[in-house]
Amino acid sequence: MTAWVHGRVQGVGFRWFTRARALELGLVGHATNQADGRVLVIAEGPRHALEMLLDWLRSDVTPGEVRLVVESWEPARGDLTGFVER
Template identity: 60%
Template sequence: MNEDAHGDVRLTAWVRGRVQQVGFRWFTRANALEIGGLSGFALNLDDGRVQIVAEGPRENCHRLLEWLRSDDTPGRVDGVTEIWDTVRGGYDGFAIR
């Protein structure tokens, strides 16, 4: 995993379970904003998963990932798959798509 000069990283996570029509993207955005320093988006996929892309400090991305895997999320999370990458940028805040 490559970090830029500020220690920023890109987290892409795919969340499986009952995570659509339960406010999952909204709560993910609210949590990302509460953690701070993150930009990206949460997107419903056609197969029922939610994809989350978050860029920012590694520690903040880890906090978001921990929340995704916690019991505090809406709906029911059966599993989270993630990959880490280099920041690509281009996001204005944290969006629901």
Template identity: 55%
Template sequence: MAGNSGPVRLTAVVHGMVQGVGFRWLTARKAAQLQLDGSAVNRADGTVEVVVEGPEPDVRQLLDWLESDSAPGMVSRVEAEITPATGGLHGFHTG
């Protein structure tokens, strides 16, 4: 999908110490800065699932941030998939 500027969906599972450290809140703030819609939700296994949609360059910027030392907590790895956007996401939710 490189070079596409149309809307895409990022589905990412973030592993590491990412619960109880403000990870979802700061991810929501970063997504808002990039004008992305989606969610960041704690999973029972201690990971956080992040789903966002928006222009591919902005989605990739969020993914780069999730994988960087700037992300809160201690991210050990990110399993990510970028697919065509499906729509239906409005705002950003951290539930």
């Protein structure tokens, strides 16, 4: 799953908390700040766990202020390990 997170999501611990939630769910991937202020989240794992992460990204308990999350679903590449912040 690829998710583009829009809003005030940089400099507020958003990537760290996304990493923590993803690891709790047993996902691999990364959360990366983008130059335009968005955060790119790429995650692989079981579909139900990915949907739980997506629900969390859209919730009102994330750090900062999420205004919009745009996701896309693609087959897993299978080459990711762990979950990192970039």
